[in-house]
Amino acid sequence: MMNFNAIRSIYIFEMARAGRTLLQSIISPVISTSLYFVVFGAAIGSRIQEIDGVAYGAFIVPGLIMLSLLTQSIANASFGIYFPRFVGTIYELLSAPVSYVDLTIAYVGAAASKSIILGLIILATAAVFVPLEILHPFWMLGFLVLTAVTFSLLGFIIGIWADGFEKLQLIPLLIITPLTFLGGSFYSITMLPPVWQTISYFNPVVYLVSGFRWSFYGAADVSIGVSLLAILGFLAICLAVIAWIFKTGYRLKN
Amino acid sequence: MTPAISVTNLSKTYKSGFQALKNINLEIKQGEIFGLLGPNGAGKTTLISIICGIVTASSGTVLANGHDNVKEYRKTRSLIGLVPQELTTDAFETPWATVNFSRGLFGLPPNHAYVEKILKDLSLWDKKDQRIMTLSGGMKRRVLIAKALSHEPKILFLDEPTAGVDVELRRDMWALVRDLRKTGVTIILTTHYIDEAEEMADRIGVISKGELMLVEEKQALMAKLGKKQLTLELASKLKSIPRTLARHQLSLSKNGAELNYTYDSHANRTGITTLLADIKKAGIAFTDIETRESSLEDIFVSLVRAP
Numbered sequence: 001m002m003n004f005n006a007i008r009s010i011y012i013f014e015m016a017r018a019g020r021t022l023l024q025s026i027i028s029p030v031i032s033t034s035l036y037f038v039v040f041g042a043a044i045g046s047r048i049q050e051i052d053g054v055a056y057g058a059f060i061v062p063g064l065i066m067l068s069l070l071t072q073s074i075a076n077a078s079f080g081i082y083f084p085r086f087v088g089t090i091y092e093l094l095s096a097p098v099s100y101v102d103l104t105i106a107y108v109g110a111a112a113s114k115s116i117i118l119g120l121i122i123l124a125t126a127a128v129f130v131p132l133e134i135l136h137p138f139w140m141l142g143f144l145v146l147t148a149v150t151f152s153l154l155g156f157i158i159g160i161w162a163d164g165f166e167k168l169q170l171i172p173l174l175i176i177t178p179l180t181f182l183g184g185s186f187y188s189i190t191m192l193p194p195v196w197q198t199i200s201y202f203n204p205v206v207y208l209v210s211g212f213r214w215s216f217y218g219a220a221d222v223s224i225g226v227s228l229l230a231i232l233g234f235l236a237i238c239l240a241v242i243a244w245i246f247k248t249g250y251r252l253k254n
Numbered sequence: 255m256t257p258a259i260s261v262t263n264l265s266k267t268y269k270s271g272f273q274a275l276k277n278i279n280l281e282i283k284q285g286e287i288f289g290l291l292g293p294n295g296a297g298k299t300t301l302i303s304i305i306c307g308i309v310t311a312s313s314g315t316v317l318a319n320g321h322d323n324v325k326e327y328r329k330t331r332s333l334i335g336l337v338p339q340e341l342t343t344d345a346f347e348t349p350w351a352t353v354n355f356s357r358g359l360f361g362l363p364p365n366h367a368y369v370e371k372i373l374k375d376l377s378l379w380d381k382k383d384q385r386i387m388t389l390s391g392g393m394k395r396r397v398l399i400a401k402a403l404s405h406e407p408k409i410l411f412l413d414e415p416t417a418g419v420d421v422e423l424r425r426d427m428w429a430l431v432r433d434l435r436k437t438g439v440t441i442i443l444t445t446h447y448i449d450e451a452e453e454m455a456d457r458i459g460v461i462s463k464g465e466l467m468l469v470e471e472k473q474a475l476m477a478k479l480g481k482k483q484l485t486l487e488l489a490s491k492l493k494s495i496p497r498t499l500a501r502h503q504l505s506l507s508k509n510g511a512e513l514n515y516t517y518d519s520h521a522n523r524t525g526i527t528t529l530l531a532d533i534k535k536a537g538i539a540f541t542d543i544e545t546r547e548s549s550l551e552d553i554f555v556s557l558v559r560a561p
Contacts, residue, residue, distance in 0.1 A: 087343075
């Protein structure tokens with residue numbers, strides 16, 4: 001049994017919050033991504049040779065969408081649950097007839113929805129700057145949704161774990177941003193020396209970007225099956241951590 | 255009749271090792287107003303938080319209308335509304351949005367007419383579209399009450415509802431609580447204002463250092479409190495009470511320098527007139543006369559200070 005009215009209420013509340021903070025939740029990521037397109041796509045990209053038969057400007061589009069998708073999913077979900085903890089309104093969530101599953105669906109669902117919308121907006125923006133083709137639109141959407149949900153779950157975990165605003169920024173800044181920049185967003189792993197190629201395969205973001213890029217251009221650094229397994233594995237890990245948090249009441253209940 | 259709330263052998267020790275509640279047993283009857291009285295840090299908020307599901311008990315059980323608050327949490331939490339002590343609100347939201355949110359959160363379908371009625375009852379209607387952060391402290395308190403009432407609870411917890419609230423709002427709040435009781439809602443309020451418990455509650459529980467010291471009908475408590483003491487400062491010390499005054503139940507204090515008489519101030523005949531006449535007849539002179547009321551405060555202080 002689920003409390004659908006509660007899930008809907010939280011979802012609407014969270015989406016309304018994004019509407020209030022439209023500037024930081026939608027416009028600023030779009031502007032920063034547009035700058036990447038202008039610099040790498042138009043200015044520098046024209047001097048870089050094609051990768052796997054794709055113009056450099058178009059090549060970086062899937063990676064840039066992933067970059068925004070990861071950071072925004074984490075930011076949205078972590079803030080969504082951290083803020084009630086910070087101001088104390090969490091009392092109402094804890095005293096309401098909602099299960100932890102309800103809470104997770106509502107918060108993660110809202111955060112994932114926001115970053116999916118954002119990803120599609122960036123995709124549309126990219127189409128303005130570079131010629132785009134999407135070979136496997138169904139797979140593209142699948143990767144988009146899976147990645148948004150998985151990293152929203154990660155953000156949700158961070159929002160529960162953090163006990164200060166600094167910690168809320170810590171993991172995205174120290175781990176996620178380096179991983180995305182080194183995860184083949186701007187280059188193909190095959191361009192790297194062999195040692196760095198091997199090291200790169202330990203970076204989970206490589207699999208996300210590779211799979212996502214495959215859905216656009218049909219070319220990938222790793223096989224699509226491996227990409228899919230990687231993201232499903234990461235999703236499973238996040239779900240397990242969430243289940244443990246809720247079982248123990250970690251940082252939510254005394 | 256099933257009690258509204260039934261707490262059995264409830265204890266809570268926080269991770270820090272602090273024991274906030276020690277084996278609490280308490281039953282709250284349907285439809286009553288129960289005043290939980292205690293100094294700061296006595297365990298009032300911990301007790302409420304456990305009943306509402308915000309804090310996990312170390313041991314013991316809580317039933318609401320006969321339902322276990324852990325196993326059947328959806329049932330019990332739907333029954334209960336909580337107005338927290340701290341003014342924790344979504345500062346950027348409007349009263350209208352936040353009250354509708356609360357109703358949904360507690361599993362009920364939207365009902366704008368009902369929310370409108372609550373906001374009007376709490377004089378919040380003209381502020382419904384303002385951001386909560388722009389409202390005064392008293393208005394924020396009303397918003398919290400509106401949120402707690404949004405899902406039509408059968409049991410309402412008010413944790414220090416009038417702390418830091420002006421006299422007018424305090425009156426409004428009391429009137430609101432009485433109106434709610436008329437509709438059959440059971441109300442539990444915590445306070446450290448004794449007069450508030452005295453004014454509002456049907457029964458009063460006193461909690462101190464995590465222990466429930468006393469639970470009593472307010473009338474019974476008031477009867478105890480209704481006792482007054484008359485003290486006569488004598489001109490010369492008495493060794494014993496003269497036999498002519500034996501029928502008055504007197505006692506001597508301060509080595510016979512004072513004569514005490516305890517009486518019921520609510521009684522038709524306090525016996526003071528005849529006592530004074532008898533004292534005059536016995537030829538006892540006194541230099542001063544004083545009457546003193548033992549208040550809830552006295553009882554409270556003596557309970558709470560007891561080692």
